[in-house]
Amino acid sequence: MTRETTDLPVAPSGTKPTLRSLAEATGFSVATVSRALADDQRIAAKTRAVVAEAAALAGYVPDRAARRLRTGRTQVVTLLLNTEHEFLGFTHEFLSGITETLRGTGYSVNVVPDDVGDDRLSPVRNILRNHLADGILFTRTEAFDPRVRLLMEHGFPFVSHGRTEFTAPHPFVDFDNEAFARQAVQRLVAKGRTRLSLILPEDRYTFTQHLRYGFLSEARNAGVEHEIVEGVTLDSPAASIAEALRASRAGDAPPDGYVCVGEVTALVTLSAMADSGAILGRDADVFAKRASPIFDNIRPRIDTVFEDLRETGRKMAEMLLRRMQGEDPAELSHMLVPDFERLHHSDETQG
Amino acid sequence: MTRETTDLPVAPSGTKPTLRSLAEATGFSVATVSRALADDQRIAAKTRAVVAEAAALAGYVPDRAARRLRTGRTQVVTLLLNTEHEFLGFTHEFLSGITETLRGTGYSVNVVPDDVGDDRLSPVRNILRNHLADGILFTRTEAFDPRVRLLMEHGFPFVSHGRTEFTAPHPFVDFDNEAFARQAVQRLVAKGRTRLSLILPEDRYTFTQHLRYGFLSEARNAGVEHEIVEGVTLDSPAASIAEALRASRAGDAPPDGYVCVGEVTALVTLSAMADSGAILGRDADVFAKRASPIFDNIRPRIDTVFEDLRETGRKMAEMLLRRMQGEDPAELSHMLVPDFERLHHSDETQG
DNA sequence: AACCGGATTTATAACGTTTTAATTCACTCA
DNA sequence: TGAGTGAATTAAAACGTTATAAATCCGGTT
Numbered sequence: 001m002t003r004e005t006t007d008l009p010v011a012p013s014g015t016k017p018t019l020r021s022l023a024e025a026t027g028f029s030v031a032t033v034s035r036a037l038a039d040d041q042r043i044a045a046k047t048r049a050v051v052a053e054a055a056a057l058a059g060y061v062p063d064r065a066a067r068r069l070r071t072g073r074t075q076v077v078t079l080l081l082n083t084e085h086e087f088l089g090f091t092h093e094f095l096s097g098i099t100e101t102l103r104g105t106g107y108s109v110n111v112v113p114d115d116v117g118d119d120r121l122s123p124v125r126n127i128l129r130n131h132l133a134d135g136i137l138f139t140r141t142e143a144f145d146p147r148v149r150l151l152m153e154h155g156f157p158f159v160s161h162g163r164t165e166f167t168a169p170h171p172f173v174d175f176d177n178e179a180f181a182r183q184a185v186q187r188l189v190a191k192g193r194t195r196l197s198l199i200l201p202e203d204r205y206t207f208t209q210h211l212r213y214g215f216l217s218e219a220r221n222a223g224v225e226h227e228i229v230e231g232v233t234l235d236s237p238a239a240s241i242a243e244a245l246r247a248s249r250a251g252d253a254p255p256d257g258y259v260c261v262g263e264v265t266a267l268v269t270l271s272a273m274a275d276s277g278a279i280l281g282r283d284a285d286v287f288a289k290r291a292s293p294i295f296d297n298i299r300p301r302i303d304t305v306f307e308d309l310r311e312t313g314r315k316m317a318e319m320l321l322r323r324m325q326g327e328d329p330a331e332l333s334h335m336l337v338p339d340f341e342r343l344h345h346s347d348e349t350q351g
Numbered sequence: 352m353t354r355e356t357t358d359l360p361v362a363p364s365g366t367k368p369t370l371r372s373l374a375e376a377t378g379f380s381v382a383t384v385s386r387a388l389a390d391d392q393r394i395a396a397k398t399r400a401v402v403a404e405a406a407a408l409a410g411y412v413p414d415r416a417a418r419r420l421r422t423g424r425t426q427v428v429t430l431l432l433n434t435e436h437e438f439l440g441f442t443h444e445f446l447s448g449i450t451e452t453l454r455g456t457g458y459s460v461n462v463v464p465d466d467v468g469d470d471r472l473s474p475v476r477n478i479l480r481n482h483l484a485d486g487i488l489f490t491r492t493e494a495f496d497p498r499v500r501l502l503m504e505h506g507f508p509f510v511s512h513g514r515t516e517f518t519a520p521h522p523f524v525d526f527d528n529e530a531f532a533r534q535a536v537q538r539l540v541a542k543g544r545t546r547l548s549l550i551l552p553e554d555r556y557t558f559t560q561h562l563r564y565g566f567l568s569e570a571r572n573a574g575v576e577h578e579i580v581e582g583v584t585l586d587s588p589a590a591s592i593a594e595a596l597r598a599s600r601a602g603d604a605p606p607d608g609y610v611c612v613g614e615v616t617a618l619v620t621l622s623a624m625a626d627s628g629a630i631l632g633r634d635a636d637v638f639a640k641r642a643s644p645i646f647d648n649i650r651p652r653i654d655t656v657f658e659d660l661r662e663t664g665r666k667m668a669e670m671l672l673r674r675m676q677g678e679d680p681a682e683l684s685h686m687l688v689p690d691f692e693r694l695h696h697s698d699e700t701q702g
Numbered sequence: 703a704a705c706c707g708g709a710t711t712t713a714t715a716a717c718g719t720t721t722t723a724a725t726t727c728a729c730t731c732a
Numbered sequence: 733t734g735a736g737t738g739a740a741t742t743a744a745a746a747c748g749t750t751a752t753a754a755a756t757c758c759g760g761t762t
Contacts, residue, residue, distance in 0.1 A: 016480075018718060029742045034720060044740060061481050065419035066718030069747050074416070083447035088645065091443035096434035099464045108483075111460045113450045129367075130412050132459075238648055267648035274650040294439065297589055297618035298649075299625040369748060380712050385750060395710065417748030420717050705762075712755070718747105725742070732735090 017058035026054050037062075073134055077107050077320060078127055080114035080138035080147075085235045088263045089292030090309055094161075097313020098137065105321060107134070114138060121146050128154055135320045137161070141172070143206045157323040159316045159332070162206050171323050171332035173315045175307050177207045177261075180338045181214030184259040184287040187303060189222045191285050193257030196226040197248065199241065199265050201234040211261060227255065234262050241265060245272035254278075260288035263295070266302065289338075305338045312336060368409035377405050388413075424485055428458050428671060429478055431465035431489035431498075436586045439614045440643030441660055445512075448664020449488065456672060458485070465489060472497050479505055486671045488512070492523070494557045508674040510667045510683070513557050522674050522683035524666045526658050528558045528612075531689045532565030535610040535638040538654060540573045542636050544608030547577040548599065550592065550616050552585040562612060578606065585613050592616060596623035605629075611639035614646070617653065640689075656689045663687060 015021070023030045028047065036043045036051035037060075054060075068074050079098060081091065099109055110133060112123050124147050127133050134157065138147060141162030151158045152170055159171040181198075188196055198215050201208045212228065219226035232244040241264075248254060249272065260266035266288035270280065278284055280300045288295065290304040319332040366372070374381045379398065387394045387402035388411075405411075419425050430449060432442065450460055461484060463474050475498050478484050485508065489498060492513030502509045503521055510522040532549075539547055549566050552559045563579065570577035583595040592615075599605060600623065611617035617639035621631065629635055637653040639646065646655045670683045 019720095020718075030719085031721080031742055031744090032740085034718095035741090038720090042740070047740080059480075063420070063718050064481070064483070065416050065425070066747090067720080068416035069414070069420050069717090069749085070719045070721085072747080081446070081450070083443075083450060086440070086443045088439050088643065089437070091446065092434075092437045092441065095432070095442065095446075095462060096464070099432070099434060099462055103464060109462045111446060111450055111462055113447070113454060129410075130415070132415070238644065242648075264645070264648065267645060271648045271650050292439065293589065294615070294618060294645075297593075297615065297622045299622050370750095371748075381748090382712055382714090382750085383710085385748095386711090389750090393710070398710080414748050417717090418750080420719090420747090421749045421751085423717080703762100706760085708758095710755100710757075713753095715750105715752085717749090720746090722745085723743095725740100727740080728738095730735105730737075732733100 017055075017060040018063070022051065022054050022058060022060060025058070026051055072131060074131065075106050075108065076110050076133040077102060077135045077137065077317070078110045078112055078123075078133040080120075080123055080136065081111050082115065082140055083113045084115055084117075088294060093291060093309035094139070094313040097310040097315075098317045100310075101314045101317035101321075107321070114140075121150060124150055128156060135159075135324050137316050137320060141206055142204045143209065145206075157320060159319045159323065161312065161316060164206060169330040169333070171319045171329050173312055173319065173334045173336070174207070175312070175336045176338060177210040178214035180289055180305055180307075181211045181259060182218040183305070183338060185215060185218040185222060185224075185226075187287050188257035188259070188285055189224055191257070193285055194224045195253055195255045196224055196257040196259065197229060197255035198226070198259045199229045199232060199234060199244075199261065201261065215259060225253075234265060238264055238268050241268045242272050242275075245269060246276060249273070249276045249278065254284075256284045258284060258286045260286060263288065263290050263292065266290075266295070266304075267298075270298075270300075270302070307338070308336060368406075368411040369414070373402065373405050373409060373411060376409070377402055423482060425482065426457050426459065427461050427484040428453060428486045428488065428668070429461045429463055429474075429484040431471075431474055431487065432462050433466065433491055434464045435466055435468075439645060444642060444660040445490070445664040448661040448666075449668045451661075452665045452668035452672075458672070465491075472501060475501055479507060486510075486675050488667050488671060492557055493555045494560065496557075508671060510670045510674065512663065512667060515557060520681040520684070522670045522680050524663055524670065524685045524687070525558070526663070526687045527689060528561040529565035531640055531656055531658075532562045532610060533569040534656070534689060536566060536569040536573060536575075536577075538638050539608035539610070539636055540575055542608070544636055545575045546604055546606045547575055547608040547610060548580060548606035549577070549610045550580045550583060550585060550595075550612070552612065566610060576604075585616060589615055589619050592619045593623050593626075596620060597627060600624070600627045600629065605635075607635045609635060609637045611637060614639065614641050614643065617641075617646070617655075618649075621649075621651075621653070658689070659687060 019030045019033050023033045026033065028051065032043060032047065033051050036048045037055060039048060064075060102109055114120060114123060124136065127136060136151065136158040139161040141160040141164055143165045145160065145164050148160060148164050148166060148170060152168060159173060161173055163172050163174050185196060196219055200211055229244050229248060232240050245268065258269050260269055266286060269286055273280060273284060280286065280302065286302040288302055288304045289307055291307050291309050295302060295304045315334045319334065323329060323332055370381045370384050374384045377384065379402065383394060383398065384402050387399045388406060390399060415426060453460055465471060465474060475487065478487060487502065487509040490512040492511040492515060494516045496511065496515050499511060499515050499517060499521060503519060510524060512524055514523050514525050536547060547570055551562055580595050580599060583591050596619065609620050611620055617637060620637055624631060624635060631637065631651045631653065639653055639655045640658055641655040642658050642660050646653060666685045670685065674680060674683055
């Protein structure tokens with residue numbers, strides 16, 4: 001009971017500390033030690049203190065496999081990550097936010113590829129069937145996303161990046177893309193632009209509808225001409241997008257205002273303009289959404305709004321933690337609003 | 352022994368399939384079923400077939416926690432991921448390559464933040480002590496990287512992105528940065544440039560030395576002036592880099608050739624040139640390394656060499672798998688060479 | 703008829719944890 | 733005194749797997 005071995009600072013001599021070794025060291029039973037470490041109130045306060053000290057001394061950490069086997073809880077959160085397309089920096093920022101929030105919670109982050117071409121349900125089924133995680137995060141949510149349906153049926157904790165159109169509420173974090181689109185139109189119109197153009201993501205994604213709605217209704221309000229580029233999406237190869245843009249510019253009255261939802265699109269738009277002799281600010285303007293600070297270093301400069309994906313990751317992880325603790329899904333949603341005050345994220349570094 | 356239940360197509364009625372349920376279904380013991388599934392040659396061929404069929408029918412998948420508890424093997428690979436800086440698209444491509452190779456192997460990928468400011472050793476210690484993974488991958492390797500030393504001491508499987516200067520061999524995948532730097536200098540000199548400039552990553556990283564050596568020795572060979580920009584590194588804030596570049600351009604004989612190791616640096620360089628009235632191709636040229644296809648869509652175009660980080664991820668995962676199977680570390684290394692033939696990755700999409 | 707040996711199979715322990723259902727113990731109360 | 737009470741502790745089972753050591757079977761010797 002009284003410590004006679006004050007020599008080991010952190011590491012136990014040869015074998016790794018376990019409940020049993022702590023039990024032997026303290027003289028209590030394994031069951032008591034387990035409860036004491038869980039801070040079970042039925043265990044005498046003094047006992048809890050003694051056990052805690054012994055555990056700290058030995059550097060005890062509960063064995064994840066054993067705990068998982070016994071409780072069924074994995075202490076793992078799985079991120080379904082699209083490995084095909086990305087907005088520049090999306091993955092990095094998003095994943096950084098997630099790990100940042102989860103650090104120190106005992107949960108670890110597991111990354112599983114989610115390729116839209118494939119069956120998006122199969123990774124989820126796999127996790128569900130074999131209980132490979134306690135919670136799931138995913139992106140590129142569809143209006144009636146089958147993953148959301150399945151997970152809700154199973155009552156399995158998850159947070160989606162993006163809303164759905166299901167009636168039952170579920171946890172999500174989203175960016176207000178409609179507001180972005182409206183604001184983009186307003187800005188371009190304010191600059192005197194009258195023929196707006198937009199390239200959308202694939203129809204399947206919910207946020208595509210938000211963008212479309214915001215763009216169309218605001219353009220109608222303003223009474224300006226507008227087009228949604230056909231035959232090409234945000235995820236099309238840059239070459240195809242460039243082709244479509246050039247075709248569009250070859251018409252009699254080419255667009256004079258571009259709303260760009262992704263960075264690649266924005267850059268391609270700038271290139272297409274340059275290639276066809278159009279000059280930014282004179283012949284057309286561009287308004288883009290960006291996830292990385294890259295546009296601060298592009299000349300000519302364009303107007304952008306920042307979507308903070310690190311914060312998105314943080315929020316999603318936080319909601320998932322709360323959901324896994326049993327909080328009501330209806331309470332767990334968060335909207336990121338475009339920061340219109342800080343357009344352009346102006347750098348102050350240039351002359 | 353003879354299956355009387357042919358009704359269940361894939362899912363077992365209520366409870367999940369386990370060795371015990373398979374044992375009951377086939378009439379063999381749990382031990383035999385376990386061995387049969389492991390394709391142990393001591394088990395009769397007919398028995399193995401019967402068990403395999405039953406397992407397939409029931410949709411049996413071994414429980415990871417139980418197996419891990421028993422064997423000590425986690426079936427987890429941990430990626431130490433820097434969450435601060437990134438070359439554009441690095442994380443996405445790299446991680447995609449890793450998950451791509453690991454898919455279907457039974458290993459899952461676990462992401463742990465590795466922040467250079469912190470103690471880079473502590474995540475490794477944590478993994479080692481609690482056996483949280485069977486193997487480790489990491490980036491931003493230092494010349495005498497303490498993580499490499501520790502892992503080698505423990506004989507723990509890992510693959511580093513980048514070499515070290517330890518004498519004992521260890522698995523790594525690296526890009527030939529010296530060759531890149533040499534080629535960059537040669538190209539710029541071939542264009543008639545005589546005052547070259549380079550911004551390096553932090554000194555601690557091994558690849559910094561490779562870049563420096565390649566740059567310096569090739570510039571001396573060619574007999575051209577050259578400078579390594581002081582007081583600023585690849586990871587400095589874009590604003591600081593821009594500041595340093597502008598200061599450099601303000602001198603009497605500003606650089607006329609820039610070697611850019613990262614995309615952000617390249618963009619900042621272009622901005623700094625634009626801001627100071629210098630024109631690409633007339634007053635200076637830029638040669639950059641890129642990890643994303645972004646430069647195809649930048650105007651004016653610059654010469655680039657592609658570092659394929661998806662392939663890097665694939666290779667690292669592959670080496671780790673082989674290392675975990677006990678292969679000799681000395682055999683497990685791979686160098687990616689700059690693809691000089693495909694400079695610029697020309698797009699053919701523009702007029 | 704007893705025995706051997708190789709080929710199969712099996713009972714059992716163990717990995718480290720949590721939890722159910724006792725058990726112990728010191729008191730209090732009638 | 734003897735039972736009742738509540739607080740504190742514990743023995744033991746269980747989670748699903750693998751590995752050790754032992755058991756069984758069977759055809760072929762001696």
